[in-house]
Amino acid sequence: TQLLEQSPQFLSIQEGENLTVYCNSSSVFSSLQWYRQEPGEGPVLLVTVVTGGEVKKLKRLTFQFGDARKDSSLHITAAQPGDTGLYLCAGDYNQGGKLIFGQGTELSVKP
């Protein structure tokens, strides 16, 4: 069974703090994606990483793909209440879109 373990499951922080979310697997991915989902909505794609060791930045969000393409991390600098939501990592094994999702990290940023 292909699994993607995401941690932590829940995170409650104050505005201005930094945080990191981790996504780990024993399998190698062809690509890995991060999505953000708000209540009552579908996930919204934040980034796709493809190359081992790749680092991508999206404003205050930094995404890293592990050298072996088995793990990834999402780091948020100076979190804001607008960052509140469910963050999901998803791995693709065959470039075909059959994604394996982690169970998500529920982030709450308090003002």
Added chain:
Amino acid sequence: DAGVTQSPTHLIKTRGQQVTLRCSPKSGHDTVSWYQQALGQGPQFIFQYYEEEERQRGNFPDRFSGHQFPNYSSELNVNALLLGDSALYLCASSLGRIFYGYTFGSGTRLTVV
């Protein structure tokens, strides 16, 4: 530019009944995938349609079936509904055979009673 459109938004069905969910992909997208998201969990891949054929399938029973129409829209059918089928059903579209990322719809919330 319209994103992914799903209907209905909410649905309540009785055990044993059948349900059909509908999806229109983002303009320009030709591939439609369906995911099931149980409460507090990440989405699980049901199947994917490309060129009107099922191209990939996840670990779901044959009670789950689908269709893609020439205009790329898609339907998800679930027969003999079980209580455990209660979930948010998400449709996602993408372009082409090489996958770079999905645009998801807002989902259909199915409750089986």
